[in-house]
Amino acid sequence: MPWTRLVEDASVKPGSMASHLVREGLPVLVAKSAAGQVYAADDMCTHAEAPLSDGILTGTQVMCYLHQAVFDLAKQGAVVLSGGPGTIPLRVFATEIREGWVWADIPDGPPPKPGILSG
Numbered sequence: 308m309p310w311t312r313l314v315e316d317a318s319v320k321p322g323s324m325a326s327h328l329v330r331e332g333l334p335v336l337v338a339k340s341a342a343g344q345v346y347a348a349d350d351m352c353t354h355a356e357a358p359l360s361d362g363i364l365t366g367t368q369v370m371c372y373l374h375q376a377v378f379d380l381a382k383q384g385a386v387v388l389s390g391g392p393g394t395i396p397l398r399v400f401a402t403e404i405r406e407g408w409v410w411a412d413i414p415d416g417p418p419p420k421p422g423i424l425s426g
């Protein structure tokens with residue numbers, strides 16, 4: 308990779324998010340804030356194996372459905388509320404819109420494994 312074409316920008320509605328399988332074992336979350344900013348991140352909670360695309364997007368923050376950790380896509384994936392045990396920041400990728408498509412700078416290699424035992 309690393310710059311990878313993900314999805315047509317127009318297909319991502321403001322205030323929505325969806326998962327896109329970039330390659331085997333690497334689902335990427337594409338989210339668009341209500342203000343129209345596009346973000347791309349690992350579609351896997353850093354706490355355990357729960358897809359964040361099944362959670363709730365509020366502004367730039369994604370809440371994991373499983374234990375309610377909240378990650379801020381606009382703050383490099385920082386955990387802003389660990390209502391559950393999630394404490395590890397989410398990997399957020401740089402994005403660009405090129406000719407109507409969302410591109411993300413996704414490093415080669417496998418995604419980090421959720422830190423189930425790290426608290």
Ligand code: FES
Pocket residue numbers: 352353354355356357371372373374375376391392393
């Ligand atoms: S799996 Fe997401 S907070 Fe636990």
